[in-house]
Amino acid sequence: MNIQWYPGHMAKAKRNIRNDLKLVDMVIELLDARCPDSSRNPDIDSFAKDKARIVLLNKADLADSRSSRAFSEEFRSKGIYSMEMDARSKASFKKLDSLISLAARPVVERNAAKGIRTPVIRAMVLGIPNVGKSTFINSFIGKGAARTGNKPGVTRGNQWISLNDKVQLLDTPGITWPKFEREIVGMNLALIGSINDDILNTEELVFYLLKYLMRYYPETLEKRYGQSMQGFEEALPAFDEIARLRACLKKGGEIDYVRAARLILDDFRSGRLGRITLEHPRNEKESAG
Numbered sequence: 001m002n003i004q005w006y007p008g009h010m011a012k013a014k015r016n017i018r019n020d021l022k023l024v025d026m027v028i029e030l031l032d033a034r035c036p037d038s039s040r041n042p043d044i045d046s047f048a049k050d051k052a053r054i055v056l057l058n059k060a061d062l063a064d065s066r067s068s069r070a071f072s073e074e075f076r077s078k079g080i081y082s083m084e085m086d087a088r089s090k091a092s093f094k095k096l097d098s099l100i101s102l103a104a105r106p107v108v109e110r111n112a113a114k115g116i117r118t119p120v121i122r123a124m125v126l127g128i129p130n131v132g133k134s135t136f137i138n139s140f141i142g143k144g145a146a147r148t149g150n151k152p153g154v155t156r157g158n159q160w161i162s163l164n165d166k167v168q169l170l171d172t173p174g175i176t177w178p179k180f181e182r183e184i185v186g187m188n189l190a191l192i193g194s195i196n197d198d199i200l201n202t203e204e205l206v207f208y209l210l211k212y213l214m215r216y217y218p219e220t221l222e223k224r225y226g227q228s229m230q231g232f233e234e235a236l237p238a239f240d241e242i243a244r245l246r247a248c249l250k251k252g253g254e255i256d257y258v259r260a261a262r263l264i265l266d267d268f269r270s271g272r273l274g275r276i277t278l279e280h281p282r283n284e285k286e287s288a289g
């Protein structure tokens, strides 16, 4: 299944982001911890090459913690500050505060060497749709946050948000990119809900998910749907069994794959299937496809 999704408004948003980049010292990239590679805009390294960088693995509460740690480690080994996060909880924000100060230090020092003070660090927040950007910004700034609205030089619609008297965030719209080079990227983004569901073939997507789960998280299906899920080696009979167990049947007893697929996808996205990561860090990368 070759999924591509880059509607016109995103191309425009991308141009605005490139334009606004010259106003910031730092780029904070939100990735989905369930597929950090797939949810990472491939243009980002060239976009942001001279900026301080932080990568946040959001929705870490839904991902396999071992994989998240490995991905975080991989970013750090490339000189990019990184941490796992649940944007809905304030627990990680203290750590993030110190990460921002650390990542900003070279910028502050570079400016100081030129005799320039850096009273405020300006950071652009980037991420694909549904990665949790609004949740992140709302939790981080808390109540009474100052959304300062448009300023000269900033693209209309993008907003500066004062985090405290030292950091300002520039929110941006969630975007994907013109072409997903690997088929798996589109599949993963579809599974995590970052692609408009209306353009997807949910049954095919869930068939892929089942294959992946049976290979990498074999205990998951049994835990969620019951003992009769034990011992399946092929995805299709497992799909049928879940549909039967959850009464996803049409009149006459025929399996309703559309309904069953929806149910399994909802279970995955909400974390009811457990903590699952859809891809592995580079050194151990494989897929079910």
Ligand code: G4P
Pocket (backbone or CB within 6 Å): 058, 059, 060, 061, 062, 085, 086, 087, 088, 127, 128, 129, 130, 131, 132, 133, 134, 135, 136, 174
């Ligand atoms: P966006 O601005 O990047 O598009 O994403 P947004 O913040 O709207 O978040 C998308 C969905 O992801 C929301 O759920 C939000 O609650 C959830 N979310 C954000 N961060 C995390 C996280 O770290 N962990 C988990 N488990 N969920 C997270 P929703 O169901 O669409 O909306 P709601 O009913 O929660 O409001």
